[in-house]
Each structure stands twice: as structure tokens, then as C-alpha cells.
Amino acid sequence: MSIYHRSSRAGAFTVEEAIRLLTREAASGTLDRVACDLVIRAAGGPPPRTRRPAGLTAREVEVLRLAARGLTNQQIGVELSISSRTVGHHLGHIYDKTGRRTRAGVAVYAMEQQLLP
Structure with missing residues (x-):
């Protein structure tokens, strides 16, 4: 699934879907991890897990x-x-x-x- 196109259904992502997607894209290096963490926090998501x-x-x-x-x-x-x-x-x-x-x-x-x- 692309972050820019949803083929499964029309409409906006739920907050949970967006968090999963941003987390996956940040982990793969496609998107900046810090920027994704900031967007997730601004959307009311949980704080990022500390990576060790x-x-x-x-x-x-x-x-x-x-x-x-x-x-x-x-x-x-x-x-x-x-x-x-x-x-x-x-x-x-x-x-x-x-x-x-x-x-x-x-x-x-x-x-x-x-x-x-």
C-alpha cells in the first residue's frame, strides 16, 4: 500500500491506520523517523518507543x-x-x-x- 494512494477503499485513514503506516515507513527508511514521530504525537498517538x-x-x-x-x-x-x-x-x-x-x-x-x- 502506498502512503499516497489507497486502493482498498476511498476516504481518509483512521488514526490507527495512519500511525501503523507512518511507523512502518519510518522503520523502512522511506520517511524520516523524527518527522513521523512528531506527526504521530501531534495526532494524539502514543510517544515513540525508545529504540535500543x-x-x-x-x-x-x-x-x-x-x-x-x-x-x-x-x-x-x-x-x-x-x-x-x-x-x-x-x-x-x-x-x-x-x-x-x-x-x-x-x-x-x-x-x-x-x-x-
Whole structure:
């Protein structure tokens, strides 16, 4: 289906149809993602989901950001109220998902993916 032509029926898109279409077109790169998100929000749609690269969880991104700042596992644990062992598990998942094997490597990855504030 083209965003400019509807062959299935005449008339305007419903808000839900328009949101699905804009989301799909933005994901494919046909339309600018930021512009589509703004149009969706202006139409009363939900805020865009936060995209995280490599399938990282929100917690893994938090750990990654703190590790990139040079904090130790213990310091990260204190900051996030989790054990340093749990931090180590998160870092292991981060290494696996990003294909990087060192803290420096994941710090560079965080910069490349614009995950750092």
C-alpha cells in the first residue's frame, strides 16, 4: 500500500491506520523517523518507543552508560542498587549482544550508538 494512494477503499485513514503506516515507513527508511514521530504525537498517538540497539534491555543500557564513564562493577552496583555480581552478568550480556569484549570496546559502542548523554 502506498502512503499516497489507497486502493482498498476511498476516504481518509483512521488514526490507527495512519500511525501503523507512518511507523512502518519510518522503520523502512522511506520517511524520516523524527518527522513521523512528531506527526504521530501531534495526532494524539502514543510517544515513540525508545529504540535500543543490539537488543539491549533498558537496564543493560544503564549499566553500559555507567561502565563507559569508567565506573567499577561495585560503583555501578551502588548507583543502580544491584550487586556487583549482577552488574557483571549485565556486562556479559552487553559484550555478547554488541560483539565487543572489553569495557573500552563497549564504551566506543555506546558512543557510536549515541547512548551516552
